[in-house]
Amino acid sequence: xxDYKHIGKDFVPPDITGKVTGKAKYAEDFxxxxxxxxxxxxxxxxxxxxxxxxxxxxEAMAGVVGILTADDVPASEAPSxxxxxxxxxxxxxxxxxxxxxxxxTVEDALAAIKVDIxxxxxxxxxxxxxxxxxxxxxxxxxxxxxxxxGSGFKTxxxxxxxxxxxxxxxxxxxxxxxxxxxxxxxxGFADAKVIIEQPFVTxxxxxxxxxxxxxxxxxxxxxxxxxxxxxxxSFWMPGLARMLGIEVKDLVLISENTGGGFGSKISAYPxxxxxxxxxxxxxRPVQLRVTREQEYYMGSARVGFQGWLKMxxxxxxxxxxxxxxxxxxxxxxxxxxxxxxxxxxISLVYDPAxxxxxxxxxxxxxxxxxAQRGPGQNQIAAAMAPVMDKAARELGIDRLEIRRVNAVxxxxxxxxxxxPVTSAYMKEALDKGAVMFDWENRKNxxxxxxxxxxxxxxxQGYHSAGANGFDGxxxxxxxxxxxxxxxxxxxxxYSFASTxxxxxxxxxxxxxxxxxxxxxxxxxxxxNSYQAGSVSIxxxxxxxxxxxxxxxxxxxxxxxxxxxxxxxxxxxxxxxIFNVETPEQGMSYxxxxxxxxxxxxxxxxxxxxxxxxxxxQRSVQNLAGSGLIGVxxxxxxxxxxxxxxxxxxVEIELDLETGKYExxxxxxxxxxxxxxxxxxxxxxxxxxxxxxxxxVGLERHVYDPQNGLPxxxxxxxxxxxxxxxxxxxxxxxxxDIPDPxxxxxxxxxxxxAMGCSVAALTSAISDALxxxxxxxxxxxxxxxxxxxxxxxxxxxxxQTNNF
Amino acid sequence: MNxxxxxxxxxxxxxxxxxxxxxxxxLQSANAQDSSSGVVERLISLNINGRTRRVDVLPxxxxxxxxxxxxxxxGTKLACNRGDCGACTVIVDGITRYSCSTLTHSVRSLEVQTxxxxxxxxxTLHPVQQAFIDELSPQxxxxxxxxxxxxxxxxxxxxxxxxxxxxxxxxGNLCRCxxxxxxxxxxxxxxxxxx
Numbered sequence: 001x002x003d004y005k006h007i008g009k010d011f012v013p014p015d016i017t018g019k020v021t022g023k024a025k026y027a028e029d030f031x032x033x034x035x036x037x038x039x040x041x042x043x044x045x046x047x048x049x050x051x052x053x054x055x056x057x058x059e060a061m062a063g064v065v066g067i068l069t070a071d072d073v074p075a076s077e078a079p080s081x082x083x084x085x086x087x088x089x090x091x092x093x094x095x096x097x098x099x100x101x102x103x104x105t106v107e108d109a110l111a112a113i114k115v116d117i118x119x120x121x122x123x124x125x126x127x128x129x130x131x132x133x134x135x136x137x138x139x140x141x142x143x144x145x146x147x148x149x150g151s152g153f154k155t156x157x158x159x160x161x162x163x164x165x166x167x168x169x170x171x172x173x174x175x176x177x178x179x180x181x182x183x184x185x186x187x188g189f190a191d192a193k194v195i196i197e198q199p200f201v202t203x204x205x206x207x208x209x210x211x212x213x214x215x216x217x218x219x220x221x222x223x224x225x226x227x228x229x230x231x232x233x234s235f236w237m238p239g240l241a242r243m244l245g246i247e248v249k250d251l252v253l254i255s256e257n258t259g260g261g262f263g264s265k266i267s268a269y270p271x272x273x274x275x276x277x278x279x280x281x282x283x284r285p286v287q288l289r290v291t292r293e294q295e296y297y298m299g300s301a302r303v304g305f306q307g308w309l310k311m312x313x314x315x316x317x318x319x320x321x322x323x324x325x326x327x328x329x330x331x332x333x334x335x336x337x338x339x340x341x342x343x344x345x346i347s348l349v350y351d352p353a354x355x356x357x358x359x360x361x362x363x364x365x366x367x368x369x370x371a372q373r374g375p376g377q378n379q380i381a382a383a384m385a386p387v388m389d390k391a392a393r394e395l396g397i398d399r400l401e402i403r404r405v406n407a408v409x410x411x412x413x414x415x416x417x418x419x420p421v422t423s424a425y426m427k428e429a430l431d432k433g434a435v436m437f438d439w440e441n442r443k444n445x446x447x448x449x450x451x452x453x454x455x456x457x458x459x460q461g462y463h464s465a466g467a468n469g470f471d472g473x474x475x476x477x478x479x480x481x482x483x484x485x486x487x488x489x490x491x492x493x494y495s496f497a498s499t500x501x502x503x504x505x506x507x508x509x510x511x512x513x514x515x516x517x518x519x520x521x522x523x524x525x526x527x528n529s530y531q532a533g534s535v536s537i538x539x540x541x542x543x544x545x546x547x548x549x550x551x552x553x554x555x556x557x558x559x560x561x562x563x564x565x566x567x568x569x570x571x572x573x574x575x576x577i578f579n580v581e582t583p584e585q586g587m588s589y590x591x592x593x594x595x596x597x598x599x600x601x602x603x604x605x606x607x608x609x610x611x612x613x614x615x616x617q618r619s620v621q622n623l624a625g626s627g628l629i630g631v632x633x634x635x636x637x638x639x640x641x642x643x644x645x646x647x648x649x650v651e652i653e654l655d656l657e658t659g660k661y662e663x664x665x666x667x668x669x670x671x672x673x674x675x676x677x678x679x680x681x682x683x684x685x686x687x688x689x690x691x692x693x694x695x696v697g698l699e700r701h702v703y704d705p706q707n708g709l710p711x712x713x714x715x716x717x718x719x720x721x722x723x724x725x726x727x728x729x730x731x732x733x734x735x736d737i738p739d740p741x742x743x744x745x746x747x748x749x750x751x752x753a754m755g756c757s758v759a760a761l762t763s764a765i766s767d768a769l770x771x772x773x774x775x776x777x778x779x780x781x782x783x784x785x786x787x788x789x790x791x792x793x794x795x796x797x798x799q800t801n802n803f
Numbered sequence: 804m805n806x807x808x809x810x811x812x813x814x815x816x817x818x819x820x821x822x823x824x825x826x827x828x829x830l831q832s833a834n835a836q837d838s839s840s841g842v843v844e845r846l847i848s849l850n851i852n853g854r855t856r857r858v859d860v861l862p863x864x865x866x867x868x869x870x871x872x873x874x875x876x877x878g879t880k881l882a883c884n885r886g887d888c889g890a891c892t893v894i895v896d897g898i899t900r901y902s903c904s905t906l907t908h909s910v911r912s913l914e915v916q917t918x919x920x921x922x923x924x925x926x927t928l929h930p931v932q933q934a935f936i937d938e939l940s941p942q943x944x945x946x947x948x949x950x951x952x953x954x955x956x957x958x959x960x961x962x963x964x965x966x967x968x969x970x971x972x973x974x975g976n977l978c979r980c981x982x983x984x985x986x987x988x989x990x991x992x993x994x995x996x997x998x
Binding site for chain 2: 689722
């Protein structure tokens with residue numbers, strides 16, 4: 001690793017100066033001549049049917065330019081979200097949009113629109129829908145299951161006795177719709193010395209990206225230009241084009257900077273298509289401004305869990321069996337899948353010898369759900385950590401040790417199919433963290449001073465962290481510059497740039513000679529993966545590697561063709577290619593690029609590999625003749641789950657009188673293969689730590705069950721952590737052992753960085769309260785006080801989305 | 804829960820959710836007041852980043868709106884537009900203000916500094932900007948201008964704050980990426996205390 005010139009080294013990302021000077025442009029910072037302003041009329045009821053829309057008063061207002069309704073946009077089949085709908089399924093579901101010359105007029109017009117809606121039954125807590133006689137969130141049913149065998153609505157009802165028993169912490173006996181398993185579960189529990197059963201709730205909560213999803217669009221000569229808040233760049237293109245009813249070649253997406261995504265902006269979301277349709281209808285550029293309140297109504301949110309788990313452990317702490325049942329709150333649009341991922345995370349992180357997963361995805365009339373940082377893996381981290389602690393206590397072994405003996409390693413098999421991992425060093429991560437945290441000394445220092453008790457916790461995080469099959473594109477121009485074309489979205493991780501350093505590494509060039517192209521599909525970008533699932537580092541270092549290797553091979557061929565000999569006679573360094581035997585015989589990168597243009601063909605992009613994506617093909621076509629083109633699809637071998645892993649150690653001081661706790665120390669260790677960008681990794685680990693602290697103690701949805709109203713629609717109401725909620729210093733480290741399936745040994749980390757924090761903090765809270773398990777996130781001060789004083793909690797067991 | 808929605812409940816829902824369709828623009832009081840009242844002079848002079856700017860300002864217009872949409876100073880960000888997050892923080896006569904919650908007319912005779920006013924004419928970055936780059940303080944960057952303005956105001960008053968003082972001073976600036984640690988490192992570096 002130390003031999004690398006760029007990998008593992010910090011650098012100044014090309015976009016950061018714009019971020020500190022205010023010059024960085026986000027979607028709403030763009031305006032064009034003739035642009036009008038659009039606003040949405042959103043549903044005031046949780047479920048209903050629009051019976052009449054009267055826009056006459058609005059349309060009569062001077063300055064109003066148009067109205068867009070569900071009739072103007074493609075219909076979508078329930079439960080999928082439409083751009084606009086006449087059958088709203090949650091409060092805030094967009095019904096229509098109005099556009100006007102200025103923002104005051106558009107607000108006035110919005111207020112003058114009358115919409116009649118016939119209300120329908122609604123539900124905000126999955127258990128209220130699952131119980132016999134309970135309302136269904138959709139007329140088609142209350143459950144929507146997605147599977148390879150087929151997807152569809154179902155109506156699933158449990159008896160009130162079954163619901164009551166589930167609330168009482170017993171194994172659910174009601175109908176389930178998803179199941180997978182491996183191993184002999186019965187034998188696993190028979191082999192166990194200790195068996196722990198635990199019901200749990202993890203409440204959903206909003207993504208709360210700082211930048212609302214404002215978008216602007218206009219048309220020129222049949223091409224739609226969209227300024228959007230996108231988490232991914234190239235990956236958005238096919239979906240957005242499909243939504244707009246156009247070909248990918250007729251779409252330009254500009255998303256230079258995105259103010260956070262966290263899973264909510266992975267692919268083009270429905271309202272990203274609204275300005276395009278509106279602009280086409282009225283013949284003017286349209287900016288749709290989305291307000292902070294609207295972000296809470298229709299933004300997106302983490303899937304909530306109501307579940308039950310049972311774990312068996314042998315005398316040495318090895319997990320022998322895991323049985324998990326999860327009812328997941330998938331909102332009105334059936335977006336989720338978190339529950340099965342949670343099961344997968346149990347199989348990988350705790351490696352039980354046998355396992356069963358069962359689930360019921362239940363529709364609710366709440367904010368649409370979506371993948372949110374570690375979807376499933378990070379909810380289950382909260383439920384699992386105290387269970388591991390309890391097992392350790394009952395077995396009389398150290399809480400660190402029970403995690404070490406079950407730690408995922410190179411031989412671990414995972415998920416339903418019990419497939420391999422590319423590599424895994426969780427034990428090494430735990431050992432490194434234990435040393436940094438001084439676990440051995442601190443674990444024996446628990447105690448109480450006055451009303452303050454200390455708790456220490458350990459947690460582990462995981463997410464599969466890589467993909468393959470995408471394209472890379474690099475270009476060397478006659479002025480000697482190396483152009484690194486990145487189709488990676490700029491959501492704040494700097495991976496759009498840090499992954500291009502893989503190409504700079506192969507080409508042995510100076511970073512100062514590199515130009516990164518990104519953030520605008522007109523910048524000729526390659527087909528790259530989604531910026532989600534912690535995949536970018538693994539996936540796009542591979543694409544940059546294969547593109548740079550293609551460029552290198554072409555440089556050698558051109559050198560041989562120009563200076564004689566064979567391609568293999570040549571090597572590169574110091575911005576030139578030279579004959580290894582006679583190093584004085586060589587050409588500069590600029591000269592090679594000029595020669596590539598003269599020779600044409602594949603050297604300068606006149607031809608390209610057949611297997612690259614149409615987006616990459618078009619970029620190569622546009623760049624043809626401008627330099628030496630390196631372009632390739634990532635066909636490198638890949639076999640098994642690519643695990644992004646992390647662990648954390650935390651110490652808290654909890655006040656038994658106030659129920660509040662302070663986080664005194666936090667150590668997070670990344671196990672993500674080779675470290676590509678140390679500062680960026682630290683940012684992810686520390687930001688992930690903050691996210692975990694938010695989930696465990698602060699963040700939640702609250703709905704008024706009488707009216708289906710979201711009760712918290714601002715940052716502070718929803719519990720976004722501030723400076724004062726988290727420690728001012730968090731410590732991080734990395735294992736830094738290369739993964740064999742990445743040319744540089746790298747894997748991703750963004751999501752496990754949070755999961756380890758979730759687990760460690762729940763573990764520490766439990767430790768401070770003598771091993772008490774709340775089985776719930778968030779853990780509020782009220783809950784702690786009620787527990788300490790022996791009082792009742794203010795909600796039903798397993799109730800969710802509640803006050 | 805009773806699946807039957809009574810008329811009374813439905814009406815209550817509509818009343819309670821009226822906020823759902825109310826959207827904040829930076830002209831949030833626009834609907835409450837008639838902008839043509841003419842009581843307040845609209846063409847006013849503002850002192851923005853040391854320069855006098857003549858601008859047509861509605862009586863109920865917020866400073867964030869004026870900066871972003873009348874003067875093109877889009878470095879000041881609107882994330883919540885309700886005084887909740889600090890992304891729109893600017894400095895007015897040395898004091899940090901949420902520009903989303905400040906009427907433009909109220910700063911007519913005052914010095915307003917935005918993130919665009921920090922860089923020297925020769926392009927040299929302000930020490931806080933440079934420190935934030937060195938510490939890789941921003942992630943997505945949307946809250947960064949606000950974090951920077953709060954830091955500049957802090958260091959003007961207290962050139963060598965402790966980390967805890969910095970934490971308190973910046974606590975009105977939310978960051979969803981959770982980059983707080985790196986921002987505090989930036990503050991400490993900018994104050995010459997490294998981190």
